[in-house]
Amino acid sequence: MIDELVPGFVLIFGSLSFLFLRGAALSIAVVLVPLLSFAQLWSLPLGLELGTTIFGYELTPVRVDKLSLVWGTVYHIAAVLSALYGLHVKDRSQLVASAMYAGSAVAAAFAGDLITLFVFWELTAITSVFLIWGQRTDRARRAGLRYLLVQVTSGVILLAGILLHLARTGSLEFGTLSLSDWGGRLMFIAFGIKCAFPLLHNWVQDAYPESSPTGTVVLSSFTTKLAVYALARSFAGTEMLIPIGVAMTLFPIVFAVIENDLRRVLSYSVNNQLGYMVVGVGIGTELALNGAAAHAFADIIFKGLLFMAMGAVLHRTGTCKANELGGLYKSMPWTTLFCIIGSLSISGMPLFSNFVTKSMTVSAAEQTQAAWVTVALLVASAGVVDHSGIKIPFFAFFAHDSGKRVQEAPWHMLLAMGCMAALCIGIGIFPGALYSLLPYDVDYQPYSASHVLTSLQLLLFAALAFALMWKYHASKRPGIWELLKYPPELPSRNLDSDWLLRRAAPWLGTTVGGPILGVLRFVREAGYDFGWRTVVRARQLAGPRSTLGEPWPVGQSTWWAVATLGLCLLLAYAF
Numbered sequence: 001m002i003d004e005l006v007p008g009f010v011l012i013f014g015s016l017s018f019l020f021l022r023g024a025a026l027s028i029a030v031v032l033v034p035l036l037s038f039a040q041l042w043s044l045p046l047g048l049e050l051g052t053t054i055f056g057y058e059l060t061p062v063r064v065d066k067l068s069l070v071w072g073t074v075y076h077i078a079a080v081l082s083a084l085y086g087l088h089v090k091d092r093s094q095l096v097a098s099a100m101y102a103g104s105a106v107a108a109a110f111a112g113d114l115i116t117l118f119v120f121w122e123l124t125a126i127t128s129v130f131l132i133w134g135q136r137t138d139r140a141r142r143a144g145l146r147y148l149l150v151q152v153t154s155g156v157i158l159l160a161g162i163l164l165h166l167a168r169t170g171s172l173e174f175g176t177l178s179l180s181d182w183g184g185r186l187m188f189i190a191f192g193i194k195c196a197f198p199l200l201h202n203w204v205q206d207a208y209p210e211s212s213p214t215g216t217v218v219l220s221s222f223t224t225k226l227a228v229y230a231l232a233r234s235f236a237g238t239e240m241l242i243p244i245g246v247a248m249t250l251f252p253i254v255f256a257v258i259e260n261d262l263r264r265v266l267s268y269s270v271n272n273q274l275g276y277m278v279v280g281v282g283i284g285t286e287l288a289l290n291g292a293a294a295h296a297f298a299d300i301i302f303k304g305l306l307f308m309a310m311g312a313v314l315h316r317t318g319t320c321k322a323n324e325l326g327g328l329y330k331s332m333p334w335t336t337l338f339c340i341i342g343s344l345s346i347s348g349m350p351l352f353s354n355f356v357t358k359s360m361t362v363s364a365a366e367q368t369q370a371a372w373v374t375v376a377l378l379v380a381s382a383g384v385v386d387h388s389g390i391k392i393p394f395f396a397f398f399a400h401d402s403g404k405r406v407q408e409a410p411w412h413m414l415l416a417m418g419c420m421a422a423l424c425i426g427i428g429i430f431p432g433a434l435y436s437l438l439p440y441d442v443d444y445q446p447y448s449a450s451h452v453l454t455s456l457q458l459l460l461f462a463a464l465a466f467a468l469m470w471k472y473h474a475s476k477r478p479g480i481w482e483l484l485k486y487p488p489e490l491p492s493r494n495l496d497s498d499w500l501l502r503r504a505a506p507w508l509g510t511t512v513g514g515p516i517l518g519v520l521r522f523v524r525e526a527g528y529d530f531g532w533r534t535v536v537r538a539r540q541l542a543g544p545r546s547t548l549g550e551p552w553p554v555g556q557s558t559w560w561a562v563a564t565l566g567l568c569l570l571l572a573y574a575f
Helices: 009-019 023-042 066-085 092-109 114-133 138-169 182-194 202-210 213-234 241-258 262-283 286-317 333-347 353-367 371-397 411-429 431-435 449-471 479-484 497-511 513-542 554-574
Strands: 049-054 057-063
Touching: 009 023, 009 092, 023 066, 023 092, 057 114, 066 092, 066 213, 066 286, 066 411, 092 114, 092 213, 114 138, 114 213, 138 182, 138 202, 182 213, 202 213, 202 262, 213 262, 213 286, 241 262, 241 371, 262 286, 262 353, 262 371, 286 333, 286 353, 286 371, 286 411, 286 431, 333 353, 333 371, 333 411, 353 371, 353 411, 353 431, 353 449, 371 449, 411 431
Parallel strands: none
Antiparallel strands: 049 057
16 A cells, blocks of 8 residues: 555654644654655565546556656755754644655655646745745745745746646656647746756745744755756756856856855855756756756755854844854864865765766766866856855954854754764765665766866965955955955845846836826727716616607617618628
8 A cells, every 4th residue: 555655645744743743742743744755665666657537638647667766865864963953842833844844855756747847846936935935034934925926926827837748748647748839848847946056046046044943944845946957857858958057157256255145145146056056957868867867865964064054153142144143163163074065065075965966967068078167167066155155154253343242952853953964974875875766877986086086276366365365355455456355244135137127127117117007098989988878878868768768659669670680681691
């Protein structure tokens, strides 16, 4: 019977038990439910497909292959450790939403048809918004509404694409799609919204930092990575994804460097790391797809670790602003250590996870002889070292001493961060365990002399650049020294592309919408006036006291009836 259960259902329906439990029983259930779901996942045999027929359509709610197992495995790791991290949370809406959200993402990763994908695609949107609203602030409420609008829009576009694809092909299989028809194009756009393509990315920076400390950890693990999975499943080898992915790796660097809110810095880092995965999917070779899958696996872990560290800082200090932090290594040493491990991992330091995953995509780009792609990815890697590898731990725990003396993070937070850190190191030292999960056989050696030396050179020169900029950040020397200053930590908000949309919308409403509304108002008033005049004239002609309304003699009425009938017969024979 367990083989016939959709992966993720244990999480979705098991979360309902949280509504009836209290105290220690609730804490045990919060961790036990994802563990049971993980056990159920590994009981499923590779190649299993479960089908059903609904309204005459053949659906495949469950399809187990190596690609779905990569996402299913890391989703469960994230669900278990996020539950452990959030044991202090007593808000049942967040607890239920977290488990349902994770279960929906798992179920979507094992969907074999587009209708099943759509159902769980939308369920991830509906459940995840409660993690934003769980912060219980006005900013979180408004950010949650905008987040829900974006996610539901993605679902509506996805459904439209599915229906067009069904009308054209008669198939609902969730497999390779094409951009040659509007069904595939709409689904590509829907996946792009959820993957935070450039100019469609602002919902990440808008929503994630406004969520609760635990909610941000959960949000960072599922939605965007599900979109990467959908692209890998249906648009592998689509060359358009290569420049899109390159842009995703590069543009967040500037915003992340000048951003003051450290959780927003990590949100820009989400876009940056997604770019490597999108490039891998766009290249489409076996090595590139393995790299995209491996990088998604590693990113969920090290990005989750970094969000956990910043969540612990927020939990203890009440802020994640760089200008308000510093010196926390004195009172939060373990959190500092785990944050540094996460930073080394995202930077691609040898013996850490990102070194053995991201390099697969870079090597795949080299094999395609696309030199500009390789150079762009290396430049983006240097940027990552600056904004996530150095900036996050430096400004949070070192830099200037803010004078804050707080307690270390709770034990369950430290345990969750410790497990994440152990995975970051374990994957880096023993990459074969992760490589064995990948969709294709792996013939790749990350620890070659050239790769190690290249990575170390990149890391050292990026660190040197940061050190020089920090040395001269307070310098008043004119000229070239101005370029060497590190951007100061200011209590401000960056203007991203969403600012243009928010400014453009009122302008369009005034300059374009005004005249349109004026025309519509004129048409409405003219139509109302015409209709009213027509009614008045009809009453004059056919009312009780009108000529037509007066009773006519029988003979005259008969002649009019005969004439009307004759005219109808004449028209019928003529046409």
